[in-house]
Amino acid sequence: MLRKIRITAATICFTLITLLFLDFTGTLHHWFGWLAKIQFLPTLLALNVGIVTALFVLTLVFGRIYCSVICPLGIFQDIISWVAGKWKKNRFAYSPAIYWLRYGVLALFIIAFIGGLGSLVALLEPYSAYGRIASNLFAAVYQWGNNVLAYFAERMDSYAFYSVDVWIKSAVTFSIAIATFMVFAILAWRNGRTYCNTICPVGTVLGFISKYSFFRPTIDIEKCNGCGLCSRNCKASCIDSKAHKIDYSRCITCMDCIGTCRRDAIKYVPRQKTQKTEQATEQHIPNLSNETGASRRDFLSVTALFTFSTVLKAQNKKVDGGLAFIKDKKVPNRATPITPAGSQSIRNLAQHCTACQLCISACPNQVLRPSNNLMTLMQPEMSYERGYCRPECTRCSNVCPTGAIRPITKADKSAIQIGHAVWIKKNCVVNTDGVNCGNCARHCPSGAIQMVPIDADILDSPKIPVINTERCIGCGACENLCPARPFSAIYVEGHERHRIV
């Protein structure tokens, strides 16, 4: 019975969390976005004392139920393990705890965390590992399915489904996601929750507390016949059936043992011994004193002389019809990466982000993508060749569970400067094609771009954009809508620290 309850709760949580990564319409986040925010490391990073305490209390009372119900990576491993179990039943065996590995990895994790090595943190953390898998692999399948439905909807004159672009946002992250998937699939297939009890830092931390949990599966020595079934079905390999002992720092409260025991010899009951229960009150507040990354800024100089041609291109058209070929836009070489409004500064993002990919999968305009920089691997950065950061959208700030991107309103966003636009003379179509443009100025939401004549004396001369960097918020509308291809004639340089303009 308990096992069934656990499975039901776990299925619901898992489905909803997975959907948070898959649902590109953003509707699910209104109702169930909190599921991402109660994940252990994210809530720790967000300094959400209430939830952290609640999780500690939960573990103290019920054991590591978090690992069986709330952690999506845990449930993912459970699913694979269950499938494997259909082939070979009773395949687990007790193994003693490998303390050096658990504590070693935890120490490494904490060092990396403090040292600002975001990439290592991201690789080890369970929720981000799952997020990576969901947003790179599952999302693609989900989106293709959606596109099939959209195909039929279009033919039925229905607007219920619309097509979305399926694209690899970063080859590096995609490969890492595949590798992560393979590693966990193999580990789970072979031996259940190996990762959870040897490497996972969250598991180790919760393990400290669950050792003293109030409710715990307890073997009734009277009823036990020593058959060892419980031990052979324990995913966490923590039941020593001979000694009738269960290692509670590794027990993930999945109730499989209770479900499998034929003699009703294991029960989930309050602890018998009267030991003082220790309340873990100290929280792990990271020390944010370190600088990460020196700031380098390339100085852009535009020196080319330009000639202006006055030939009317229009008259050269020879025939009617056809569509012009459009080259893909290339990502410009930014000296400073751009981080979304709400992230406050590159440093804040790097120190709080666990690279779970939730914001990246929620971005509706194809702006956010994982970084390929080694220090900030897989953390979000922005680029505007496929879309721009639209003024009415605040999705990334709404979904971020760690506080790396703090929640902002539309009004806030219109005043937060995340970068500024830079004009590149030699790419501008005014020079290369000899036509009048002004598309950047036309679409700037803050009115930061004005068109001025190239030659101040000749008012009729073609107009070029000038940017008021005190008003530009770095949204990228100009970069995205600039007709110059493949390199935009106006692009956004990121700012290390955001400010209000």
Next chain:
Amino acid sequence: MGKINNKGIDRRGFLKVLGSGAIVSTATFYGCNPKNQTSGGGTNVEYVPTDKMTYRINHNTGDKVSLLGYGCMRLPTKPKADGEGELIDQKEVNKSVDYAIAHGVNYFDTSPVYVQGMSEHATGIALSHHSREKFYIATKMSNFDPATRSKEASIAMYHNSLKNLQVNYIDYYLLHALGIDGKQAYQERFIDNGVLDFLLKEKEAGRIRNLGWSFHGERSFFDYMLSQDIKWDFVQIQLNYVDWEHASEQNVNAKYLYNELTKRNIQAVIMEPLLGGRLSKLNEHLMVQLKQKQPEISTASWAFRFAGSLPNVLTVLSGMTYMEHLQDNIRTFSPLQSVTDADKKLLEEIAQMILKYPNIPCTGCNYCMPCPYGLDIPEIFAHYNRCINEGNIPKDLQDENYRQARRAFLIGYDRSVPKLRQANHCISCGQCSIHCPQQIKIPQEMERIDKFVEQLKQETIF
């Protein structure tokens, strides 16, 4: 001779039976015509007559021209094998042209620039299957591109037309789209380079049988052309029941154009009888009004009847991409039922209602394409017009159907036009508006549509 056999049948009896049987069978089967023509009045819609086409006589040459003209600007296309661009579907064209000629159509109108330059060649192939006297070919001097404005280049274009069409003489030759760039362009294209003189000489030589021009522009230029001392055999004008008295800003009312031509005894060839197809895709409640009057004829046929009823019209051109269009048009013109005064009154009411909708008067002629920055101009306008007709342009956030309309507009927009070709990419370079025969201010319209889309996306419509 011989004995009378009472059991068998005798000759008289046999003849009686035969005769009465024949009469009875004829009477019985009279109604079952294999061509499915009901005898109770009113033709079945499946029937397309082959021998009832209405013809008009050319005052000058005596040509018997079918009132339905086959326009070759909108020939059916299919995608190229490599996916980049389109080719004309020659099989379909051949089939349609054969069908048209078999049903009495004999006027074919093309130009060197139609269908990305492929139209003349395809028309020539299709017509080569028929003997020369069976059809009249019309083509044009489309020397818009400055590179083709020299005398040599223009004459080369003329000879190229003859070659592509596989003919030795052209029945109807036009100076293409006079008026778009005003008098100056006319001077450059035809007068200064001596091309008009050349064409007049070709006419004398008999290689051009009728010389005329097509018009898209201002009234003053039209008057100027008619005031010249040149004998024009025909003029091609845009005429339909909306443009009759309600032409868009930069165009001229068709009533004026037609009357001026009639005064001078110059016959008119009609283009855009359906206003680029818009008069066949009327808004529901407008279409219903036409159908209530005559339920069995198509919406398009009203527009054709309007144009064809004018006596000084030589032929009415229709770009019939699909066989069904060709068949319906043949039915309409075989023979043409003139519009009555009541019909004209109804069409005038409908025209006024059409004008109430802020449609963009794009006829999908594709003269503006390709946009050098990749926009799909006709498709953007088509989507916008569609949404207007279907009521998917919400006026404000309080509209009942705001959510559905917004969704239908935005999703439909992405479905019809790839994101990179949408209105927000228009840089207002203005290279397109020069070519628009409807004188649409394309950059301004693009900006207007883009602003509207932004309002929808940001949900700030008011």
